[in-house]
Each structure stands twice: as C-alpha cells, then as structure tokens.
Amino acid sequence: MQNGRTQRICLACLLGLTAISVSSCIYVNESGLQSEDSSWSWNNNARAERQVELSAPMTPDATFSARTNDGAVTVDGQDTDECRVLATIRTHARTQERAEELAEQIQVRLEPSSSGVTVVIDRPAVIRNAGFGVALDVVTPRRTNLELDTSDGSIHIRNIQGAMSVTTSDGDIDAGNTQGDMVLRTSDGSIRLNRVRADHLQARTSDGSVRGENIATANLNGHTSDGSIYIALDADGPVAPQIEMTTSDGGITLTTPPGLSATIDASASDGSIHTELPLTIQGRVGKSLRGTIGNGAGYIRLRTSDGSITIR
Numbered sequence: 001m002q003n004g005r006t007q008r009i010c011l012a013c014l015l016g017l018t019a020i021s022v023s024s025c026i027y028v029n030e031s032g033l034q035s036e037d038s039s040w041s042w043n044n045n046a047r048a049e050r051q052v053e054l055s056a057p058m059t060p061d062a063t064f065s066a067r068t069n070d071g072a073v074t075v076d077g078q079d080t081d082e083c084r085v086l087a088t089i090r091t092h093a094r095t096q097e098r099a100e101e102l103a104e105q106i107q108v109r110l111e112p113s114s115s116g117v118t119v120v121i122d123r124p125a126v127i128r129n130a131g132f133g134v135a136l137d138v139v140t141p142r143r144t145n146l147e148l149d150t151s152d153g154s155i156h157i158r159n160i161q162g163a164m165s166v167t168t169s170d171g172d173i174d175a176g177n178t179q180g181d182m183v184l185r186t187s188d189g190s191i192r193l194n195r196v197r198a199d200h201l202q203a204r205t206s207d208g209s210v211r212g213e214n215i216a217t218a219n220l221n222g223h224t225s226d227g228s229i230y231i232a233l234d235a236d237g238p239v240a241p242q243i244e245m246t247t248s249d250g251g252i253t254l255t256t257p258p259g260l261s262a263t264i265d266a267s268a269s270d271g272s273i274h275t276e277l278p279l280t281i282q283g284r285v286g287k288s289l290r291g292t293i294g295n296g297a298g299y300i301r302l303r304t305s306d307g308s309i310t311i312r
Helices: 001-023 096-105
Strands: 048-058 062-068 071-079 082-093 106-114 116-122 130-141 144-150 155-158 162-166 173-179 182-188 191-205 210-224 229-233 242-247 252-255 262-268 273-274 288-293 298-304 309-312
Touching: 048 096, 048 144, 062 071, 071 144, 082 096, 082 106, 096 130, 116 162, 144 155, 155 162, 162 173, 173 182, 229 242, 229 309, 242 252, 252 298, 262 273, 262 309, 273 288, 298 309
Parallel strands: 062 116, 062 144, 071 130, 071 155, 144 162, 155 173, 162 182, 173 191, 182 191, 191 210, 210 229, 210 242, 229 252, 242 298, 252 309, 262 298, 273 309
Antiparallel strands: 048 082, 082 130, 106 116, 262 288
C-alpha cells in the first residue's frame, strides 16, 4: 500500500512539473518575434495589408539603401531625378482587428542622408502573437548605388548603373541590364544575371544555382554549396579575366569570349571535364585539367566536388 501511494505521489509530481514546463514555453513566430502563448499559430490567423507611396529628390550617383527583415525588394532604374517607393506592409495576427491595427502602426519613410536616400521602417518596440513584412517596389535614377538587405524575400534589379551590395538570407537574386561592381549574397536561393557589366562581380549562395548570360567582367567569383553554375561571358567582354567558380554539389559550365587568354585550372572530384578550347595541356588529364590558351594573361579556376565541368 505504501509503495503504491508513493508511486501515485511521484506520478502526480511529474505531471505537475510537465504542466508547468509546457505553460512556460516560449514560442517564436516566423518573423522571429516571441510569443508566450503555445496556442498561437501562423496557420490560422488574420492578415492585413496596407500600401504607402513615398518619394524624395535623388541625384545621379547617389546611394539608395533599404533593410527589411521580411519582404521582397524590386529596384528599377529610370530617367528620373527622384526616388519613388511603393511599400506594401503585410501583417499577421490572431484577429483581423489586431492585424489591421499593427498594419497602421508600421510606418515606412524615406530619410535623406549625405550619400543618398534610406528607407526607414518604424515598428512598435514589442509585438506579441503577430508579425509583419514590408515589400518595396522602387524607382531610382539609372545611375544609382544600391545597398539592399532582406532576411526573407527575393531581390530584383533592373537598369542600374552603380556599385551594388545585395544580401538576402532566403530568396532569389535577379539582376539584368546593369553596369557596376556587384556583391550578391543569398543563403537559400538562386542567383540569375543577364546583361551585366562589372569590373568586379561576386555571386555567392549556399543553396541554389548561379546562372549568368551576357556577362562582361574582369573579375568573377561565383560560389554555391548546393547547385550548378552556368556563366556565359559576353563576346565583347575582357579577354583576360580573373575567374574563380566553385560548387560542392553540381556542374560548372563556362562559355568564354573569342580571343581568350588565360591559364586554366579545373578539377572535378566526382565527374568529368570537357573543353572545346585549343588548350596547351600541362600534365595528365583526368579528374583535373591544367592548361593555357593564348599567352595565359588571365586566370580561370573551376572546382566541383560532385559534378562535371564544361569549358567552351
């Protein structure tokens, strides 16, 4: 009898501790905001949306800066002397009333700076059981430098001439008809480029492909941990570029311009190497290839752990 009573007491204590533990858990919603209520869920919640139109004077060669934790960013260069922004604020909450209230509390404004124009997002200091995102559709002068950063959203750039620093943690990066040095980074998404001219071009992703067509650059660094790399250099681009491309899981294809002059160092740990170039080969050809075309003024280094390499 005594042993049974002791077991029942211990079981009751254990259940009590479990209940206390569950009731004090902290849950994190998809915007990274904390909630102390375990019943709150993003699956069944109310949503609200509000748009804000903004504009500010902007001179050519100024810098447009934007940082948003959750939302896509699109920038289009046009013949204009101002910056125009359409900000779309999207909120999520338990009730429709709370979602609409939060949408009104999120404020987006353009703030002039010594270098150009910056998007500033003001939010309540504490947001519980709710979240928000801000997407930006932007028009700037064609000659504009860009500093763009979002944690969750794609970034699209068109018709820009200027230095560009672009970062997203979860989303694709797409750039076309641009001129200027570019640093592009995404942790989970692909990078797509078309008609890009840059002295220095860096495109890095951890999970996604890197693809570029009509690329004219003197220095190219392309990297992905999980995906393929395809780069077609423009026929009118530099003939002695410095190129380094690496992937852990995927193939690499490089199309070179006429009159290429470079030393080539290619290695495929688990794959084959194909080339249509008239190379002067050094050493044995197998999983690796080293050779020279022209007078070897440029440098091309290609590496893949699981995939094949094609050089045209």
